Amino acid sequence: xxxxxxxxxxxxxxxxxxxxxxxxxxxxxxxxxxxxxxxxxxxxxxxxxxxxxxxxxxxxxxxxxxxxxxxxxxxxxxxxxxxxxxxxxxxxxxxxxxxxxxxxxxxxxxxxxxxxxxxxxxxxxxxxxxxxxxxxxxxxxxxxxxxxxxxxxxxxxxxxxxxxxxxxxxxxxxxxxxxxxxxxxxxxxxxxxxxxxxxxxxxxxxxxxxxxxxxxxxxxxxxxxxxxxxxxxxxxxxxxxxxxxxxxxxxxxxxxxxxxxxxxxxxxxxxxxxxxxxxxxxxxxxxxxxxxxxxxxxxxxxxxxxxxxxxxxxxxxxxxxxxxxxxxxxxxxxxxxxxxxxxxxxxxxxxxxxxxxxxxx
Amino acid sequence: xxxxxxxxxxxxxxxxxxxxxxxxxxxxxxxxxxxxxxxxxxxxxxxxxxxxxxxxxxxxxxxxxxxxxxxxxxxxxxxxxxxxxxxxxxxxx
Numbered sequence: 001x002x003x004x005x006x007x008x009x010x011x012x013x014x015x016x017x018x019x020x021x022x023x024x025x026x027x028x029x030x031x032x033x034x035x036x037x038x039x040x041x042x043x044x045x046x047x048x049x050x051x052x053x054x055x056x057x058x059x060x061x062x063x064x065x066x067x068x069x070x071x072x073x074x075x076x077x078x079x080x081x082x083x084x085x086x087x088x089x090x091x092x093x094x095x096x097x098x099x100x101x102x103x104x105x106x107x108x109x110x111x112x113x114x115x116x117x118x119x120x121x122x123x124x125x126x127x128x129x130x131x132x133x134x135x136x137x138x139x140x141x142x143x144x145x146x147x148x149x150x151x152x153x154x155x156x157x158x159x160x161x162x163x164x165x166x167x168x169x170x171x172x173x174x175x176x177x178x179x180x181x182x183x184x185x186x187x188x189x190x191x192x193x194x195x196x197x198x199x200x201x202x203x204x205x206x207x208x209x210x211x212x213x214x215x216x217x218x219x220x221x222x223x224x225x226x227x228x229x230x231x232x233x234x235x236x237x238x239x240x241x242x243x244x245x246x247x248x249x250x251x252x253x254x255x256x257x258x259x260x261x262x263x264x265x266x267x268x269x270x271x272x273x274x275x276x277x278x279x280x281x282x283x284x285x286x287x288x289x290x291x292x293x294x295x296x297x298x299x300x301x302x303x304x305x306x307x308x309x310x311x312x313x314x315x316x317x318x319x320x321x322x323x324x325x326x327x328x329x330x331x332x333x334x335x336x337x338x339x340x341x342x343x344x345x346x347x348x349x350x351x352x353x354x355x356x357x358x359x360x361x
Numbered sequence: 362x363x364x365x366x367x368x369x370x371x372x373x374x375x376x377x378x379x380x381x382x383x384x385x386x387x388x389x390x391x392x393x394x395x396x397x398x399x400x401x402x403x404x405x406x407x408x409x410x411x412x413x414x415x416x417x418x419x420x421x422x423x424x425x426x427x428x429x430x431x432x433x434x435x436x437x438x439x440x441x442x443x444x445x446x447x448x449x450x451x452x453x454x
Binding site: 009149 | 371374388389
């Protein structure tokens with residue numbers, strides 16, 4: 001039954017350490033629990049096992065992956081040797097010319113650099129450090145190199161009104177791919193949800209502006225806009241279905257079907273330090289728990305969108321209801337949809353957003 | 362005649378079973394047989410005409426039709442920014 005599933009993509013979280021304190025981080029709250037990190041040799045074995053399983057793309061992320069620069073270079077090289085495409089997801093503050101040279105020499109295909117806002121004052125406030133200018137310099141340097149580059153900006157109540165300026169910044173530094181992603185409410189972001197979630201009016205205005213910019217820049221810039229699922233009629237098809245295409249290996253070696261799944265305390269997640277990756281993917285209880293459509297309750301079970309949305313996100317269902325096996329309450333058909341509308345209504349009614357809690361170890 | 366090249370961060374990959382994909386930033390695009398046949402020949406040196414000639418020979422196709430099909434596919438790939446046009450002066454003999 002598990003035979004047809006094949007992972008295409010691996011998220012390799014090299015560390016949860018980070019020099020920034022973005023309150024929208026989806027990393028888990030108990031960051032200290034992840035201090036013991038897999039060593040380079042173990043990560044190389046994980047990449048080999050992933051390639052054998054059929055993985056085609058590796059995303060190196062964290063935390064901030066370039067806090068382990070030697071591992072980044074070695075693992076990008078190993079990914080390339082095994083024919084896998086490599087993405088580096090970084091905030092860019094440690095991306096020196098020397099590191100860049102070594103990463104490109106190792107075969108890095110794509111770099112995604114995040115900015116917190118288009119202008120330094122707000123950006124540095126969100127990051128909790130004076131780093132915006134260094135990020136712009138990193139973007140400018142990478143844009144001149146033979147590597148794909150994406151500028152990413154996580155959107156929330158405090159910066160979503162500046163989407164046009166983010167796009168203008170990308171044009172100015174010569175970036176051809178932009179990802180504008182509404183904060184996904186997991187980990188620290190879930191904790192900060194009342195401070196982060198934009199109002200419906202903000203979301204709709206941003207959508208119109210991004211659409212207009214995408215039209216104007218067609219063929220010159222590719223703009224991806226990840227919407228806020230709390231305001232959408234249907235939930236996001238998280239990971240294109242639990243355990244169907246995607247796996248995450250956390251810094252401690254535990255393997256998750258979704259980067260936010262550590263929050264689901266009702267499941268036990270296996271580690272690459274104890275079990276082969278292939279066994280975890282095919283056989284483990286955690287990866288099979290919500291695979292396919294067999295686990296679905298109503299209204300998913302009889303829904304014509306069950307293989308479009310895959311029931312939405314298991315982690316979000318758990319965070320909002322305490323049961324990862326229920327329909328994602330972000331879905332307007334969920335009997336518990338009020339758990340979401342209660343939040344969006346509170347956001348719209350509140351004159352001031354709640355205070356932001358910075359991400360800290 | 363223009364010379365197509367895969368954009369930075371775009372890679373063609375054919376699996377052992379013959380299926381082919383384009384690996385792009387944060388994504389995998391499945392390719393049908395004809396798209397794969399064209400993209401496999403895109404190397405930044407062959408022109409559109411040379412690629413079409415090669416495929417015409419291989420598949421014993423109508424040359425004019427093949428020329429048009431290859432040009433159209435590459436134009437589509439270019440609008441998605443997966444294929445770029447190499448400057449004439451960078452062409453190798």
